[in-house]
């Protein structure tokens with residue numbers, strides 16, 4: 001670490017060493033610790049933009065030729081940044097970032113490196129379909145390898161087996177996934193590289209903040225430290241179509257900071273020429289300095305960072321878990337439960353197509369909030385409509401109201417129960433017991449934490465249903481035949497639901 005700090009300072013970084021030190025935190029790797037009480041709004045370190053490592057600052061795209069870079073589609077997705085980082089590392093002592101790159105981990109606990117047997121443990125969770133190993137490898141074979149072959153002068157043949165392997169590609173991708181920042185260019189463009197940017201690039205750049213996700217966000221500090229958007233840029237976006245990654249950058253020193261649920265006390269801000277890590281709360285001497293990764297559910301934390309967060313949770317009556325956990329319920333499970341054998345029939349096909357065309361969701365998100373998502377109830381109701389009602393609904397162009405009643409309730413229950421069966425075991429007790437065992441490997445422990453967290457959400461949803469049923473029968477016994485609307489989760493078709501990722 002001393003080498004890294006010396007390199008950082010030598011290259012224009014300024015670290016307040018009276019305030020912050022880098023140290024090991026058992027279970028979280030390196031992190032930053034406050035050496036004395038630090039007030040809010042204090043700058044702990046700054047670094048020039050030129051010290052960040054991105055496709056804008058690496059000299060590879062220019063050496064390769066921008067035209068050719070684009071021809072190999074290296075300006076889209078992560079392949080270009082990965083290639084820049086591999087190339088910079090291959091430069092050895094000649095490379096500007098070599099000391100930084102040498103300080104980064106070469107092993108990760110993320111599921112992309114897990115065995116098939118370990119991945120089985122994640123069955124049913126939101127992790128499995130999003131690991132993206134095949135897509136990543138396709139990029140390696142279809143973009144990187146051909147590009148590398150065209151320039152033996154840049155990618156030396158005796159370096160290929162060391163620095164440009166598929167394994168190295170995954171390591172570099174994982175470094176980006178767990179450590180990169182989204183550093184927008186200063187309005188008007190960052191001086192040194194502005195001329196490299198074509199008009200098409202510039203247009204894409206306006207979207208960079210919602211594009212392929214970086215690990216962490218950076219804020220514009222022109223307002224002198226405004227409140228920070230703690231939403232991770234990636235939460236849903238790394239699977240959307242937009243692929244511009246020119247603002248994604250590795251930010252030495254800033255990526256030393258760990259994160260924990262609801263613990264952020266420092267954030268990275270950007271200025272025209274430099275970035276600065278500024279405290280957003282007073283921090284006591286000895287406390288850890290935390291950035292935020294967006295307070296993600298454990299499924300996302302595990303997939304991107306290789307760790308999970310467990311804190312006392314209100315939805316678990318104080319037991320340990322992650323308050324941000326969610327369960328994804330795919331619309332096809334809902335269709336199967338509601339329509340049974342007829343689910344592939346033309347009648348339902350039309351309704352489903354209409355729902356999707358009108359912007360309805362094909363994945364519903366259940367979280368720890370006891371209110372069930374309105375979109376799910378609305379979708380169930382759409383499938384239940386009589387032909388006449390369906391025609392009217394389509395004419396009006398409005399989704400059915402998320403009305404909860406005796407018809408919907410058992411279907412929702414069945415949906416949640418069916419969803420529970422997608423895990424290795426629907427039984428929560430089994431996982432709770434497993435977690436108590438000390439002989440678990442880290443990966444298995446993480447898998448159990450993720451799936452137990454999701455199963456607890458489903459158990460909570462089933463409990464909510466029981467309350468809602470009880471409320472229905474109260475209403476029924478009071479003479480209104482159980483038809484009154486009991487609960488709704490906000491606006492129909494919005495809120496806790498989203499498009500499927502694939």
Ligand SMILES: C[S@@+](CC[C@H](N)C(=O)[O-])C[C@H]1O[C@@H](n2cnc3c(N)ncnc32)[C@H](O)[C@@H]1O
Nearest residue numbers: 027028029030178255256257258259260305307
């Ligand atoms: C941005 S880096 C932070 C620096 C990192 N600890 C290191 O040693 O280089 C993110 C990585 O730190 C670790 N990490 C961060 N916060 C953590 C936490 N709350 N619990 C466990 N590991 C954590 C994870 O391995 C994650 O991939």
